[in-house]
Amino acid sequence: xxxxxxxxxxxxxxxxxxxxxxxxxxxxxxxxxxxxxxxxxxxxxxxxxxxxxxxxxxxxxxxxxxxxxxxxxxxxxxxxxxxxxxxxxxxxxxxxxxxxxxxxxxxxxxxxxxxxxxxxxxxxxxxxxxxxxxxxxxxxxxxxxxxxxxxxxxxxxxxxxxxxxxxxxxxxxxxxxxxxxxxxxxxxxxxxxxx
Amino acid sequence: xxxxxxxxxxxxxxxxxxxxxxxxxxxxxxxxxxxxxxxxxxxxxxxxxxxxxxxxxxxxxxxxxxxxxxxxxxxxxxxxxxxxxxxxxxxxxxxxxxxxxxxxxxxxxxxxxxxxxxxxxxxxxxxxxxxxxxxxxxxxxxxxxxxxxxxxxxxxxxxxxxxxxxxxxxxxxxxxxxxxxxxxxxxxxxxxxxxxxxxxxxxxxxxxxxxxxxxxxxxxxxxxxxxxxxxxxxxxxxxxxxxxxxxxxxxxxxxxxxxxxxxxxxxxxxxxxxxxxxxxxxxxxxx
Numbered sequence: 001x002x003x004x005x006x007x008x009x010x011x012x013x014x015x016x017x018x019x020x021x022x023x024x025x026x027x028x029x030x031x032x033x034x035x036x037x038x039x040x041x042x043x044x045x046x047x048x049x050x051x052x053x054x055x056x057x058x059x060x061x062x063x064x065x066x067x068x069x070x071x072x073x074x075x076x077x078x079x080x081x082x083x084x085x086x087x088x089x090x091x092x093x094x095x096x097x098x099x100x101x102x103x104x105x106x107x108x109x110x111x112x113x114x115x116x117x118x119x120x121x122x123x124x125x126x127x128x129x130x131x132x133x134x135x136x137x138x139x140x141x142x143x144x145x146x147x148x149x150x151x152x153x154x155x156x157x158x159x160x161x162x163x164x165x166x167x168x169x170x171x172x173x174x175x176x177x178x179x180x181x182x183x184x185x186x187x188x189x190x191x192x193x194x195x
Numbered sequence: 196x197x198x199x200x201x202x203x204x205x206x207x208x209x210x211x212x213x214x215x216x217x218x219x220x221x222x223x224x225x226x227x228x229x230x231x232x233x234x235x236x237x238x239x240x241x242x243x244x245x246x247x248x249x250x251x252x253x254x255x256x257x258x259x260x261x262x263x264x265x266x267x268x269x270x271x272x273x274x275x276x277x278x279x280x281x282x283x284x285x286x287x288x289x290x291x292x293x294x295x296x297x298x299x300x301x302x303x304x305x306x307x308x309x310x311x312x313x314x315x316x317x318x319x320x321x322x323x324x325x326x327x328x329x330x331x332x333x334x335x336x337x338x339x340x341x342x343x344x345x346x347x348x349x350x351x352x353x354x355x356x357x358x359x360x361x362x363x364x365x366x367x368x369x370x371x372x373x374x375x376x377x378x379x380x381x382x383x384x385x386x387x388x389x390x391x392x393x394x395x396x397x398x399x400x401x402x403x404x405x406x407x408x409x410x411x412x413x414x415x416x417x418x419x420x421x422x423x424x425x426x427x428x429x430x431x432x433x434x435x436x437x438x439x440x441x442x443x444x445x446x447x448x449x450x451x452x453x454x455x456x457x458x459x460x461x462x463x464x465x466x467x468x469x470x471x472x473x474x475x476x477x478x479x480x481x482x
């Protein structure tokens with residue numbers, strides 16, 4: 001009998017979630033550093049290995065996910081394995097997945113938290129064409145010793161202007177995780193891009 | 196979910212004791228804490244099999260972090276062999292079957308109560324502080340609503356008034372423990388009851404520093420290489436304690452010393468509070 005349900009999630013979820021979380025924590029504590037998710041996972045497109053692993057690690061019934069450019073199969077996969085509801089409005093999302101960086105909605109459409117509760121802001125997971133550390137944009141801020149560089153392939157040029165405006169709202173603001181296949185790199189709201 | 200042959204631990208408990216739902220909630224709080232350095236993120240603290248005051252906040256943070264490849268060190272007032280440190284180490288040996296160490300250089304995660312190790316921390320290490328009172332303004336302002344607003348507006352004048360009153364009364368800032376700091380030029384933060392001697396170690400430390408307050412249900416963080424400045428005044432700059440004595444065991448002159456009474460006739464000596472650092476120095480001397 002053919003199985004028609006969602007594709008399988010983590011085979012060993014406890015350890016897979018722990019390892020994915022630590023990769024993510026290293027990435028957000030060292031903005032611009034490119035990390036690899038080592039755990040096997042074969043999610044439906046347009047979810048990549050890293051973006052799917054992040055959502056299965058962090059999302060649950062308390063965290064609505066907004067999907068940009070992802071179809072029914074990806075939605076079912078995430079709902080089935082995480083229990084997270086799919087958000088209809090961008091502003092409701094705790095996590096947002098954007099399948100193509102060029103289709104990224106304005107950052108201000110997402111919840112930026114408040115001055116009193118900045119932790120309530122959304123985390124955006126943006127699938128890009130490639131991530132290369134050591135070249136590209138110059139980044140500074142907490143977690144970075146001096147300066148570091150990150151090249152994000154496939155990102156719209158307007159992103160960095162929007163990112164500067166996002167940083168100006170501190171302590172409010174969204175946080176971004178770029179994913180490319182099994183790779184990920186993070187930009188917490190404190191990261192400054194020096195052009 | 197927990198029936199995984201590769202997650203060995205005490206039978207009947209999930210890996211590292213906490214259930215996966217709780218770990219997820221704590222992990223989300225940790226990531227936001229790193230994104231907003233020095234800001235206290237509320238979290239749904241769980242009942243732990245230790246009483247409040249025994250490091251339940253730190254234990255929950257460590258439980259959300261720890262994996263089979265980690266090597267855990269636990270210190271209480273700088274020592275690995277105190278009751279609190281021993282029981283927390285044993286807790287994770289039993290529930291996560293992980294390796295433990297007393298050596299600062301071998302540890303990937305160091306959970307601490309009231310000290311920062313003397314051995315400089317390395318990139319990649321995580322220091323988890325146990326925090327009894329996460330709100331640096333609490334002794335001055337009882338209302339949580341008010342302190343949240345003060346942090347939101349960066350309204351910290353009252354803290355400087357308190358330090359100034361110290362100077363007016365004692366001629367110097369008398370606060371010796373839990374000395375308030377400002378993180379990344381924005382949030383005033385409680386460093387937990389470490390001696391102010393340790394405050395300069397927090398500044399631009401290459402390790403990730405995480406803080407867990409179980410009773411008060413708060414998690415906060417200082418990312419690596421982040422500015423941490425002790426509050427002070429131009430004419431009364433921040434100073435750390437210094438001793439005329441040196442460690443009676445290893446001879447160290449630049450460490451934080453504990454005074455130990457040796458008899459009931461007033462005999463006393465000073466020894467390093469950091470037992471691993473002191474031991475390492477003595478081993479090197481013996482070689």
